[in-house]
Amino acid sequence: MEKHEVRLSGSGGQGLLLAGIILAEAAIIDGKNAVQTQSYGPEARGGASKSEVLISDEAIDFPKVRDCDLLLSLTQKSYEQYNHGIKDTGVLILDTSVTVEEGVTNKIYSVPIIDTAAKVLGKPMVTNIVALGAIVEISKIVSYDALEAAVLKRVPKGTEELNKKALALGYEIAKESLTK
Amino acid sequence: MPSQLVEQYFRADNLPQIWCPGCGHGIITRAIAAAIEQLDLDPNKVCVVSGIGCSSRAPGYLDFNTLHTTHGRALAFATGIKLANPDLKVIVIMGDGDSTAIGGNHFIHACRRNIDITTIIFNNNIYGMTGGQYSPTTPKFDKGTTAPYGNIDKAFDVCDLAGAAGATYVGRATSYHANMVTTLVKNGIMNEGFSLIEAISGCPTYYGRKNKKGGPVDMMKWQKDFAVNVTAAARMTPEQLEGKFLIGEFKNKPEPEYTKEYQRIIDSLKGSDV
């Protein structure tokens, strides 16, 4: 049985809830089961938010992450709040702005997700899609084709090309990302 | 021997009603039935909704689709009825405490929505059903069982409140001016939108007795002597109007009606469900 527990974290407004939905939808397109949950504070923007996705070939009972296979953190605050319960084999995908304390033994990918969206693409709104591109390259938990199909289903009309580009760019920068 | 109007529009089996001798509510209820008769509305398509209190017993005596709801909530129930079936003519009967205290929020929002409901507030300036407590329309310094030393709250002007909140037809009459109640209710029903008619009613049992207003005849006489028609008032000086109150039609400014506006949205979406 293959099971992946993924936690996406960042600041409210970075689109991580949608990223979680897209990831879960991609898993379903791949013929798997998926459950997505979220937690958030009262702020619509800012604060620390997380979206969790469980992907499995079998039925998923408990809907929340317990043994995290993959943590994405786009902000320092969200990393510090949500870096618990990571498996020894779990990987961390962090924006380059996030620094990690000494002694972390997990594999870490430091990826310029925020800068790529804001500076390379000039559209901070696609930060979440860049992140998804990086996640699929590093973890392979869903197929790229399914992920692209799921992205196109959920993004606003007229932004399809931009989002396809963001996904592809996220995939590329992950390849070159720093690992520890 | 019931009159033809009573025979036709009242549930004669339920009479006599529970209101006290000298209460104005029976006169106003009859005046509403007269408006329905004069407009020749199909009784099967008339729905009368009320809240809780003395006035709210009225629908039980009227032979239409009738709904006696919870305290203050009549307009909220009525809004659901009207929106779900705009073919129904919806008439709401409330008391002063019912409509402007516990139901005040529903009242201002029904006005604001301009939903096609005709509301008649039987205003007797007191909570009668519970035994004479002061209400939001009890005049300042008057007494009630819960204002034994005089009421220090400022009273609402129900018509000003309705007009300011967005009702498109507003008027006031009294149980003495019963024909005017009928006329205003008729106009209210014909207005496609939210209409508010305040009907001043005397409560000799509680308000009258507590405030030494005399018996039913004295209270009726007060309505006659102190009411000034709004058209006549326009030609009177402030001194002449001192202590008087206005009756007549205060506002008649039609605006787009809520259920029609909603239907416009439905029509614009036809065939769009996937």
Added chain:
Amino acid sequence: MSKKVRLMQGNEACVEGAIAAGMMFYSGYPITPSTEIAEISAERLPRIGGKFIQMEDEIAGIAAAIGASLTGVKTMTATSGPGFSLKQENIGYAAIAEIPIVIVDVQRGGPSTGQPTSPAQGDMMQAKWGTHGDHPVIALCPSSVKETFDLTIKSFNLAEKYRMPVLLMMDEVVGHMREKIEIPDSSEIEIINRKKPTCSAEEYLPFKPEANLVPLMADFGTGYRYHVTGLVHDETGFPSNSTQVADDLIRRLMDKVEVNKADIISWEEENTEDADILIFAYGCVARAAKTAIKMLREKGIKVGLFRPITVWPFPEERLIELSKQVKVIIAPEMNLGQMVLEVERLCNKHTKIERLNKVNGEIIYPEEIIAKIQEVL
């Protein structure tokens, strides 16, 4: 991905289920974590010729839905925590006036404003006792997105069949989580509509019960001019001061559920055949229990699950039977002990009952259930 297999949120599944059941009217007031139910209803209903209205407050939200139901349409309102408290007044009204309506409560942490974005199961007893006076209650409790779809339909069916308010007791986890759901074809869905009179208007007695204790219900505007009141009333619908009428009415309202319990009650069992430990859980907590059971079974510990689907009326008989078989019942709840009171009332003669309670706004984890079981073994 076929058209019918979708990733769907619990709150969305509630609206889809409602529409599948025939909902044509929704009125409510926005409140976290139920707001998506209002938003999706606002979007969907006018497209199918239905009506949505955002009322001025929670009380008006249920009142308008009750009013609309009297015209013959199926109606729903949804809320959470503080809103459920505010709706109690008119839940009682719908009960005594026998008006079908579905009320959804997506439970969050309380009391008062409490924890608006966090899950809880603190309204379970309020569902039963929240409004004043003796009144019949049907409350259903889903633990997945698919079940939310199914139980919303069932809620409408029961509301229509028994002419009463039906409560769908969700929680924030079930309401907000998204999971795979296969929407059944409409031909596979059983729909029940209220029974209407066929007699003449003169002969119609709006509150005269049929054999199943439920009166026939005419739509306002169809020629049956009748009276509806929240006062105690006789078969004509008009208020009565008779002690006999009052007694008959309240007993009949309660008996509608009591006599028809077998038709209403449902529950789920998992691994109970050989179980000597039983977990009693509902809503999102039942999912933690299922994971815990899998983990414990791998170690050879014989644990089973009893999950009430109708929490009210409570599935008493089967639980009593199981309590005679097991050594202990563990009752994890996201409150400080509510449904466990029923378990204790029914089963404490037969077995030991252990509570596990959490009110910090977080779901109960499988590990916590396992720890509790290890503690009591």
